[in-house]
Amino acid sequence: MATEHSRTAARLMVSPAVILLFLWMIVPLAMTVYFSFLRYNLLMPGMESFTGFDNYYYFLSNSAFMDALVNTLLLVGGVLVITIFGGVALALLLDQPFKGQGIVRIMVIAPFFVMPTVSALVWKNMFMNPVNGMFAHIAKTFGFQPFDFLAHAPLASIILIVAWSWLPFSTLILLTALQSLDQEQMEAAEMDGASWMNRFIYLTVPHLTRSITVVILIQTIFLLSVFAEILVTTNGGPGTASTNIPYLVYAQSLLNYDVGGGSAGGIIAVILANIVAVFLMRMIGKNLET
Amino acid sequence: MGQITLSSVTKSFGDVTVIPPLDLRIEDGEFVVFVGPSGCGKSTLLRLIAGLEDTSSGKIAIDGTEATDLPPAKRGLAMVFQSYALYPHMSVRKNIAFPLKMAGLSPEIQAQKVEAAAKVLNLTSYLDRRPGQLSGGQRQRVAIGRAIVREPAAFLFDEPLSNLDASLRVSMRQEISELHQTLKTTMIYVTHDQVEAMTMADKIVVLQAGRIEQVGSPMELYRHPANLFVAGFIGSPKMNFITGAEAAQQGCTTLGVRPEHIDVVEGGPWQGTVGLAEHLGSDTFLKVNVAGVGDLTVRVSGERMLRHGDPVSLAPQPGKLYRFGADGKALA
Ligand SMILES: Nc1ncnc2c1ncn2[C@@H]1O[C@H](COP(=O)(O)OP(=O)(O)OP(=O)(O)O)[C@@H](O)[C@H]1O
Numbered sequence: 001m002a003t004e005h006s007r008t009a010a011r012l013m014v015s016p017a018v019i020l021l022f023l024w025m026i027v028p029l030a031m032t033v034y035f036s037f038l039r040y041n042l043l044m045p046g047m048e049s050f051t052g053f054d055n056y057y058y059f060l061s062n063s064a065f066m067d068a069l070v071n072t073l074l075l076v077g078g079v080l081v082i083t084i085f086g087g088v089a090l091a092l093l094l095d096q097p098f099k100g101q102g103i104v105r106i107m108v109i110a111p112f113f114v115m116p117t118v119s120a121l122v123w124k125n126m127f128m129n130p131v132n133g134m135f136a137h138i139a140k141t142f143g144f145q146p147f148d149f150l151a152h153a154p155l156a157s158i159i160l161i162v163a164w165s166w167l168p169f170s171t172l173i174l175l176t177a178l179q180s181l182d183q184e185q186m187e188a189a190e191m192d193g194a195s196w197m198n199r200f201i202y203l204t205v206p207h208l209t210r211s212i213t214v215v216i217l218i219q220t221i222f223l224l225s226v227f228a229e230i231l232v233t234t235n236g237g238p239g240t241a242s243t244n245i246p247y248l249v250y251a252q253s254l255l256n257y258d259v260g261g262g263s264a265g266g267i268i269a270v271i272l273a274n275i276v277a278v279f280l281m282r283m284i285g286k287n288l289e290t
Numbered sequence: 291m292g293q294i295t296l297s298s299v300t301k302s303f304g305d306v307t308v309i310p311p312l313d314l315r316i317e318d319g320e321f322v323v324f325v326g327p328s329g330c331g332k333s334t335l336l337r338l339i340a341g342l343e344d345t346s347s348g349k350i351a352i353d354g355t356e357a358t359d360l361p362p363a364k365r366g367l368a369m370v371f372q373s374y375a376l377y378p379h380m381s382v383r384k385n386i387a388f389p390l391k392m393a394g395l396s397p398e399i400q401a402q403k404v405e406a407a408a409k410v411l412n413l414t415s416y417l418d419r420r421p422g423q424l425s426g427g428q429r430q431r432v433a434i435g436r437a438i439v440r441e442p443a444a445f446l447f448d449e450p451l452s453n454l455d456a457s458l459r460v461s462m463r464q465e466i467s468e469l470h471q472t473l474k475t476t477m478i479y480v481t482h483d484q485v486e487a488m489t490m491a492d493k494i495v496v497l498q499a500g501r502i503e504q505v506g507s508p509m510e511l512y513r514h515p516a517n518l519f520v521a522g523f524i525g526s527p528k529m530n531f532i533t534g535a536e537a538a539q540q541g542c543t544t545l546g547v548r549p550e551h552i553d554v555v556e557g558g559p560w561q562g563t564v565g566l567a568e569h570l571g572s573d574t575f576l577k578v579n580v581a582g583v584g585d586l587t588v589r590v591s592g593e594r595m596l597r598h599g600d601p602v603s604l605a606p607q608p609g610k611l612y613r614f615g616a617d618g619k620a621l622a
């Protein structure tokens with residue numbers, strides 16, 4: 001696309017798609033911004049009035065907001081830690097030659113295809129239930145008191161459930177990265193006297209950083225908006241122990257019928273997500289440069 | 291020290307035997323070249339010596355001590371790979387220092403040795419670059435640098451020049467030979483290029499299908515090839531092989547004569563016509579069709595302007611004929 005002419009043509013050609021995408025994004029955003037400045041409660045239809053920044057003030061000064069913010073960050077961070085470390089470990093295992101490799105690799109991807117609601121319900125009822133759950137049975141077999149995961153460690157339980165469904169994603173990406181590691185480099189390092197651990201630290205990890213960066217960026221985007229798992233397991237409780245920002249927005253607008261407050265929460269979530277994104281790009285984005 | 295002995299070493303992958311029982315002795319300070327066609331097991335043999343592959347049976351001894359079951363790092367050998375196998379995310383300096391760091395040497399000694407190696411290999415101005423920012427020849431030198439800092443008992447090279455262009459290959463070939471003169475360390479060098487083998491080796495090991503066909507100095511192999519395979523492999527262009535009545539006359543199954551040992555003379559025993567003439571400037575290679583003998587390649591001086599269709603008369607130089615029996619072995 002060297003010439004001025006072809007560049008103009010190219011701009012013209014892509015403009016319909018760009019305009020459509022832009023509208024797709026800007027219309028809902030603009031409406032949310034608009035609602036966030038209204039006193040708009042579904043219980044009192046037709047009473048909408050402009051309130052300025054009141055919705056924002058109430059959302060931010062709500063004590064649940066700080067809890068939700070911390071929970072959101074804990075949820076994202078916890079799942080990232082588990083999926084990165086677990087993903088590297090699993091990828092290293094799956095990279096070893098063994099019988100039935102193909103089948104095992106497919107099975108490892110399976111959790112990714114289970115819908116969040118389904119997987120959360122399976123975990124809640126079949127594993128974590130203090131009466132009928134698998135974990136309760138195991139605890140009882142060894143003579144321990146069953147632990148009520150969702151009541152006593154709600155956020156940790158949700159982190160576990162979400163990490164379980166994201167582990168295949170990171171495993172798969174890291175496995176393909178591992179497979180592209182040049183075997184001769186490994187052999188050269190072996191001849192240079194590097195132990196297994198040193199080869200891992202000095203060759204494998206630097207080789208994986210780029211993929212780990214990609215995994216962190218993609219997962220963060222999705223993990224900031226975890227919702228279904230919370231809705232079907234703890235409903236954000238007990239109290240606000242497992243409420244994250246998307247769940248708080250939901251509670252505000254649909255449980256309290258407060259569209260204005262919910263919209264303000266949504267805009268705040270967008271701003272927070274952007275802050276996290278900028279922060280992330282600063283921190284690890286340079287790994288993506290060649 | 292760097293004396294390596296292989297005794298009845300074999301290697302199989304599954305039920306495919308790549309190296310049948312093989313014995314070989316490499317003396318300290320020797321430059322040994324393994325040469326052979328693609329897939330004959332040169333790399334496998336080198337990797338067995340390096341310890342990157344386990345032997346299926348047999349023994350490997352380095353400097354008289356049993357090394358068959360030693361891991362690669364404990365054998366005191368350094369290897370230069372065909373793909374160079376540099377660590378892409380480390381600077382040249384760190385690449386060269388890596389084996390020293392793994393050996394737990396202090397940073398000062400590491401820096402000192404890296405500087406020394408860089409000076410020998412003309413890498414001083416590239417030390418802070420990444421391998422990706424170097425040319426092929428420079429990468430090759432870094433790989434060699436990483437090998438020499440370890441002061442190994444022997445260097446192993448697996449086709450180190452095959453990724454370089456022709457002129458760079460010639461100069462790197464000379465650099466490696468000079469390195470061998472200065473370091474006087476045992477070097478084992480794998481190639482399928484007989485020119486590299488001839489020019490660099492103290493001792494050539496010709497391999498075919500994992501078997502050693504002949505071991506000897508370059509000129510020994512050139513003058514006294516043990517069999518048809520070696521005769522055809524060493525020397526460029528290839529030796530002419532003549533079968534049939536002409537060979538039977540000499541009392542052999544195959545008669546060999548090198549292109550450089552045939553003269554174009556008046557009244558020679560072989561009459562033919564020039565099929566193709568390749569003028570290289572210094573030499574001219576003629577493909578001559580001789581009735582009753584077949585096509586012969588002949589080297590003449592570059593000034594001889596012979597062309598397609600010209601009649602020529604050829605005579606082999608006396609005493610330069612090679613006679614091979616029905617089993618392919620050279621006859622005395
Ligand atoms: N890991 C392996 N598994 C099975 N067969 C192998 C393996 N490695 C090598 N081989 C076989 O062993 C034979 C020798 O291979 P090797 O790499 O030693 O050849 P080479 O002489 O180095 O050839 P080239 O000049 O092409 O590098 C080949 O026929 C190859 O197919």
Ligand SMILES: [Mg+2]
Binds near residue numbers: 332333334448449
């Ligand atoms: Mg090879």
